Amino acid sequence: MSFPWAKQYTPENDFMKWMDSRLPLPRMVYNAVGAGYPVPRNLNYFWNFGALAGLALVIQILTGVILAMHYAANVGVAFDSVEHIMRNVNSGWLLRYAHMNGASFFFIVVYIHIFRGLFYSSYKAPREMVWLLGLVIFLLMMATAFMGYVLPWGQMSFWGAKVITGLFSAIPLVGPALQEWLLGGFSPDNATLNRFFSLHFVLPFVIAGVIILHIWALHIPGSSNPTGIEIKGEQDTIPFHPYYTAKDGFGLGIFLIFFCILTFFMPNFLGHPDNYIPANELSTPAHIVPEWYFWPFYAILRAFTFDFLFIPAKLLGVIAMFGSILLLFFLPWLDKSPVRSGHYRPVFRKFFWFGLIPCIILLGYLGGAPAEEPYVMLSQLASAYYFAHFLIILPLISMFEKPIPLPNSITESVTGKPLESAA
Amino acid sequence: MAEPETTETNEGGEIRRRDFINIAAVSFAGVGAGVVALPLLSQMSPSADVLALASVEVDVSSIEVGQAIKTTWRKQPVFIRNLTSAEIAESKAVNIGELRDPATFEDRTLPGKENWLIMLGVCTHLGCIPLGAAQGEIKGEFDGYFCPCHGSHYDAAGRIRKGPAPTNLEVPEFSFVSDTVVKIG
Numbered sequence: 267m268s269f270p271w272a273k274q275y276t277p278e279n280d281f282m283k284w285m286d287s288r289l290p291l292p293r294m295v296y297n298a299v300g301a302g303y304p305v306p307r308n309l310n311y312f313w314n315f316g317a318l319a320g321l322a323l324v325i326q327i328l329t330g331v332i333l334a335m336h337y338a339a340n341v342g343v344a345f346d347s348v349e350h351i352m353r354n355v356n357s358g359w360l361l362r363y364a365h366m367n368g369a370s371f372f373f374i375v376v377y378i379h380i381f382r383g384l385f386y387s388s389y390k391a392p393r394e395m396v397w398l399l400g401l402v403i404f405l406l407m408m409a410t411a412f413m414g415y416v417l418p419w420g421q422m423s424f425w426g427a428k429v430i431t432g433l434f435s436a437i438p439l440v441g442p443a444l445q446e447w448l449l450g451g452f453s454p455d456n457a458t459l460n461r462f463f464s465l466h467f468v469l470p471f472v473i474a475g476v477i478i479l480h481i482w483a484l485h486i487p488g489s490s491n492p493t494g495i496e497i498k499g500e501q502d503t504i505p506f507h508p509y510y511t512a513k514d515g516f517g518l519g520i521f522l523i524f525f526c527i528l529t530f531f532m533p534n535f536l537g538h539p540d541n542y543i544p545a546n547e548l549s550t551p552a553h554i555v556p557e558w559y560f561w562p563f564y565a566i567l568r569a570f571t572f573d574f575l576f577i578p579a580k581l582l583g584v585i586a587m588f589g590s591i592l593l594l595f596f597l598p599w600l601d602k603s604p605v606r607s608g609h610y611r612p613v614f615r616k617f618f619w620f621g622l623i624p625c626i627i628l629l630g631y632l633g634g635a636p637a638e639e640p641y642v643m644l645s646q647l648a649s650a651y652y653f654a655h656f657l658i659i660l661p662l663i664s665m666f667e668k669p670i671p672l673p674n675s676i677t678e679s680v681t682g683k684p685l686e687s688a689a
Numbered sequence: 690m691a692e693p694e695t696t697e698t699n700e701g702g703e704i705r706r707r708d709f710i711n712i713a714a715v716s717f718a719g720v721g722a723g724v725v726a727l728p729l730l731s732q733m734s735p736s737a738d739v740l741a742l743a744s745v746e747v748d749v750s751s752i753e754v755g756q757a758i759k760t761t762w763r764k765q766p767v768f769i770r771n772l773t774s775a776e777i778a779e780s781k782a783v784n785i786g787e788l789r790d791p792a793t794f795e796d797r798t799l800p801g802k803e804n805w806l807i808m809l810g811v812c813t814h815l816g817c818i819p820l821g822a823a824q825g826e827i828k829g830e831f832d833g834y835f836c837p838c839h840g841s842h843y844d845a846a847g848r849i850r851k852g853p854a855p856t857n858l859e860v861p862e863f864s865f866v867s868d869t870v871v872k873i874g
Contacts, residue, residue, distance in 0.1 A: 429816055432816040447730075447733050448733070449735075450734065450735055450739070451739045451763070453765045457735070457736060461733065547764060548759060548766050550817040553837070554817065554838050568839060571840075571852070580814055580854070583853070637840050638840070
């Protein structure tokens with residue numbers, strides 16, 4: 267941290283002094299999430315969700331490592347080994363349901379975390395790298411979640427694997443060969459299941475590594491805040507510990523209440539019943555859908571039912587689906603407005619709440635709906651808006667919008683008094 | 690001073706020996722790393738036992754005219770249909786020019802055995818199994834096959850007619866080893 271008023275770590279006893287001069291790990295923690303990290307005093311509860319996402323990852327790794335002790339990655343027994351976990355293993359049902367719903371909760375908190383970043387433009391300079399690393403984490407999460415969903419080797423697992431690897435077959439020239447290489451065969455089989463298990467196990471640790479980079483990059487400029495203006499003095503900040511550890515702890519309690527409600531009382535609410543049917547390579551389920559957190563992207567994929575110029579519909583759908591995430595990597599340079607917070611951007615705010623949010627909720631609904639009219643046409647309209655929002659509307663707004671005057675300092679926005687005189 | 694070009698200083702802008710050694714060593718290590726990467730990547734490709742299943746022989750003597758069976762080849766479904774003469778005539782009558790993936794009926798069957806339509810039951814869109822092979826299944830708007838996942842319609846010869854799939858249902862390499870036994874692959 268670069269703030270000169272940040273509290274300095276002082277080892278309290280001889281052992282900690284000895285440690286500090288050899289492996290200053292306590293010092294690092296103190297400066298990262300302790301009293302040594304000054305944070306804006308005005309963070310609201312939307313700033314809880316980064317810490318909650320980290321906690322969701324911890325839940326997933328803990329339950330996942332234990333599940334791996336009982337699961338067998340072989341097409342002959344994978345489905346039965348999951349049922350074995352559910353019926354025979356002590357507390358196995360709890361661990362599996364926690365892991366299943368933990369994945370959904372990981373995505374819920376990460377989506378809120380991302381939309382926090384979108385509304386408060388947390389992606390703007392000097393925090394572009396924080397945003398880019400966050401997107402890398404998001405992509406890794408999607409890959410991990412997809413491969414995890416294949417492991418129970420139910421109907422949705424099998425056909426999900428087939429359809430998602432089928433996306434790669436749309437790539438011209440190398441597509442079909444690439445799909446065979448990914449599957450290790452001509453259709454999802456034992457080779458596929460084994461490699462997905464291996465990658466599903468290791469990727470969360472890669473995610474943990476990128477999270478460290480994400481936090482490192484964040485701590486160079488420090489956290490943003492709801493006003494979007496930079497920290498100007500010591501009065502604008504409070505130490506992370508105990509203030510935000512306490513606030514995050516409160517949010518954690520709320521998170522766990524919802525997590526327990528789903529895990530204990532409606533554990534299959536977010537899942538698909540077809541995945542309790544063992545995989546059958548000769549029977550496609552009537553209605554293939556991915557897990558709910560992929561629905562918006564799945565809707566974009568299916569929106570392309572027409573060829574355009576020389577590009578076939580299938581390839582267009584795949585390009586659009588990947589493009590919908592890749593374009594977020596360019597967001598820091600598409601939105602040129604110098605004002606960050608949506609609170610001070612009247613036009614941006616309207617398009618955010620009445621354009622982007624309904625558009626993504628609609629896409630989510632359509633991704634879970636069957637591939638029929640009127641859903642297809644609505645998907646096309648919503649996909650068009652999604653791309654237009656980021657590529658046309660946002661750059662235009664940043665040119666023409668007249669922002670509301672910003673407060674002089676964070677302290678002034680909180681206390682109404684100027685920075686110098688506020689206590 | 691007798692051989693100034695071999696010293697470490699380089700006043701004439703020539704390539705020094707040390708530069709050469711650096712570039713050569715790094716290049717050699719790079720080639721080595723590339724060679725090591727090959728087995729790490731090629732292990733992902735279909736293994737020998739998977740490739741060993743690359744051909745199957747099927748006895749088709751019990752399939753009556755107008756019937757079809759589903760079997761598997763390379764762990765993928767295969768439709769074997771004994772076409773009726775009406776289906777053959779209908780398939781031949783189609784104007785090739787209006788097809789997304791132009792193919793004549795003759796392109797998709799063997800001469801002299803043209804009542805046998807053999808193709809992968811794998812939708813060319815994203816790999817679902819189209820309906821229409823078994824009796825009572827929806828055959829789509831072109832009286833052939835219909836994929837329920839994303840709504841692709843194929844005709845009686847398995848050619849794409851409507852929907853997102855880019856190409857016709859794939860006809861694998863096949864040959865008749867006797868009058869009643871067909872070898873796929």
